[in-house]
Amino acid sequence: MKFYGRNWEPLSDNRDDKHPNVPTPGVEGSMPITSSHADILASITSLTEIQEYDLTGFSPGVFRVQQRLRWASRRTTTRIEDMAYCLIGIFDVSMPITYGEGQRSWFRLMEIILQQCKSWDVFAWAGPWSPYSCAIPSSPKGYDALDVNSFIALRRTLDMGKLEGKVGQTPVHLRGDHTFAMTRHGLQMKLPLLSAAFGRTKQEVTIHAWTPGSYLRWSKPQDLTVQVKCRQWVPKAEIYCLGIVNYSVSGLARLNTEYEICEGPLLCFFFTLPPNDQSWFRLQTENVIIIDHKGAPVRCGCSFETLLI
Incomplete structure (x- = not known):
């Protein structure tokens, strides 16, 4: 795994930013490549709030929804549709790619997520509605309305972390109406x-x-x-x-x-x-x-x- 800047310059001189201290394969006796940016993962975590365990061992699916949508809340894309399409792999869902549909692409993605999601955290957003439904934000920016520390405190207080599961699993004592x-x-x-x-x-x-x-x-x-x-x-x-x-x-x-x-x-x-x-x-x-x-x-x-x- 490699990280690059906006002009496609590498952000470190590691061969692999996921495992920066691994020797070069096939070269006997080679030493691990040391990075001029040894804390590349820590820096990305600090800037994006994406934890290191997600950067190195990510598991896609419709769970931890609010946290994952928050990752996209400060992103900008050249095409409006790409704000939705770039999340297809993160949530492991399928939807047609139709450039020209504008904001409707985000609405379609959220419809699919709401069909599979069972936890209340998907509703922890504020701001403008989608023009197609007041139950869906107009963009991922709505998930930036609740600061990360407040949301972590909210989840911990209600023991959300222990109750959350993947698609197809309905945890016992799940809060809220999980049949929405x-x-x-x-x-x-x-x-x-x-x-x-x-x-x-x-x-x-x-x-x-x-x-x-x-x-x-x-x-x-x-x-x-x-x-x-x-x-x-x-x-x-x-x-x-x-x-x-x-x-x-x-x-x-x-x-x-x-x-x-x-x-x-x-x-x-x-x-x-x-x-x-x-x-x-x-x-x-x-x-x-x-x-x-x-x-x-x-x-x-x-x-x-x-x-x-």
Whole structure:
């Protein structure tokens, strides 16, 4: 494996950047070639966030989806279509190559990924939608909205790394609705909806919640605020809510008309129900919406609904 710069000059004088200290084959007694850029792999990892184990022993497939799409989030390509086509091998999928289709190539790739993906991390993006679906970002740049440290913390807290598997494997206790599916009418997905109030000037969503008080008794209602930066004008509506994407059955305990949220942080979508409308509408946001109540249980109004996004 060799790495080259934009003018096709080698970035090291190794024979093989994957194994820089291997002697030249066929030359008895030859010494390993030493590199003027001995830390070439470490440098690439630092710049691209692609770990060294992926550079030296990559396994293609539709898993660790958010992380792999993040690799492409800062790429630029001469042709719009190549932003999608360059990921075909990484995800080990098949799709026709049709130059001239523009942004639709990215939509087609994401449709295929969503058909095979079972984990919630594919929805950890923000920014403009695809013109073909509000469940898909307009480009991989949407996956750069959540910084890598926040995403790693999100995965570790929810033990995502141990639950993730390859195509055809459905891990036990997988979070969220792993039966979500792209249909002719949009993404069909079951979500718990938390009732919320939205303040346009503060760009915050407020959840009316109960939090634990002294002696493990429940205190008076205490608002839980969540930062939401909207990219568009938010229509006036009677009802706003947050849909939890990475919920778990064990982390949502029903208590009469309320639910107790025992685990976090939680990845959410922001919805509104416009007047005289019977379907929820997902709003564009500039930030990935995360509820983090620092591990303390929270009680609030909640309902489970199957939505078309």
